[in-house]
Amino acid sequence: MTRHQKRLSVPKSWPVERKTATFTVKAGAGPHGEAGVPLLVVLRDVLGHVDSKKEARYALNQGTVLINGDAASDERRPIGMFDILAFTEREEYYRVFPDEGGRLALTPIDAAAADSRLGKVVGKQQVSGDAFQLTLHDGATLRVGADADYTPGDSLVVDNETKEIVAHFPYEEGALVTAVAGTHAGEIGTIEEITVTPGSGDNAVTVSQDEGDGFETIEEYVVVIDENFTGGADDESAARRTESDGGDEA
Missing domain, CATH: 2.40.50.740 (Ribosomal protein S4, central domain)
Structure with a gap:
C-alpha cells in the first residue's frame, strides 16, 4: 500500500486545493473511513496554526489539541463529520460540519458546546x-x-x-436535517416525507425549507440535527473553507 496521497484523488470531502501541488498527507487508520481528513491538513491548510508536519508534531506533543475530548497525538489521525476540535491554550473550539459541495468545514462553537x-x-x-x-x-x-x-x-x-x-433526535417526518453528501450537501431543512423504496433501492427523503424550494435526496445523505447545530453554519463554515497555498507532506 502506498504511503503517498495525490491531491487529485482525495475524497471530495477533503478541504484541500487539488491543483496547487501533486501530493498531500495521507490519512492514517482511524474513524470516518476514507472520508476522514488528516489532522495535519486541518492544522496547516485550513486553520494555518502550523506550517509543517514538524510543527504539527510539536503542537500535538503539548497535549492541548483535543478531538472529541481526547488529546490527539498523531498528525495523520482522520477528522470527520461532527467531530469536535478543541485548542485549549487558544480557547478555540470547532465543530466539523458539511459545507456546500460536501466539503468538510469548521464551524466555531463555544466551550460548552464542545463537551x-x-x-x-x-x-x-x-x-x-x-x-x-x-x-x-x-x-x-x-x-x-x-x-x-x-x-x-x-x-x-x-x-x-x-x-x-x-440527547436523542429521532429520524422521522418533521425532523430538522442537514444533507451531508450529494448535490444538496450543506443544505438544511425539515423532513416532509420519507418514501420507502421496495427491495434494495435507497429510501427517498423530501426536505422542505423556509427559504428555498426544498430538495429530495436519499436517506443515507441526511443527518438529523437540532437548531443548535445550524447557528452560523452557512456563513462561519464558509469563512473557514481552505485557501490552501499548496503545502505538501514536508
Whole structure:
C-alpha cells in the first residue's frame, strides 16, 4: 500500500486545493473511513496554526489539541463529520460540519458546546447481556439497554467525557436535517416525507425549507440535527473553507 496521497484523488470531502501541488498527507487508520481528513491538513491548510508536519508534531506533543475530548497525538489521525476540535491554550473550539459541495468545514462553537458531539446511528445489533450495540457514522460503538428506543437513522448527542447519550433526535417526518453528501450537501431543512423504496433501492427523503424550494435526496445523505447545530453554519463554515497555498507532506 502506498504511503503517498495525490491531491487529485482525495475524497471530495477533503478541504484541500487539488491543483496547487501533486501530493498531500495521507490519512492514517482511524474513524470516518476514507472520508476522514488528516489532522495535519486541518492544522496547516485550513486553520494555518502550523506550517509543517514538524510543527504539527510539536503542537500535538503539548497535549492541548483535543478531538472529541481526547488529546490527539498523531498528525495523520482522520477528522470527520461532527467531530469536535478543541485548542485549549487558544480557547478555540470547532465543530466539523458539511459545507456546500460536501466539503468538510469548521464551524466555531463555544466551550460548552464542545463537551459533546453528534453521531448518526447507522447500525444496531443485539449483543450479550440483553443489550444492543449501536454503531455511529464514524465507526464508534455504544452499548445500550434492550429498552432503549434508538433506531438506525436517529441522531444521538454523546458526552465526550462520560460517553453517555445526553440527547436523542429521532429520524422521522418533521425532523430538522442537514444533507451531508450529494448535490444538496450543506443544505438544511425539515423532513416532509420519507418514501420507502421496495427491495434494495435507497429510501427517498423530501426536505422542505423556509427559504428555498426544498430538495429530495436519499436517506443515507441526511443527518438529523437540532437548531443548535445550524447557528452560523452557512456563513462561519464558509469563512473557514481552505485557501490552501499548496503545502505538501514536508
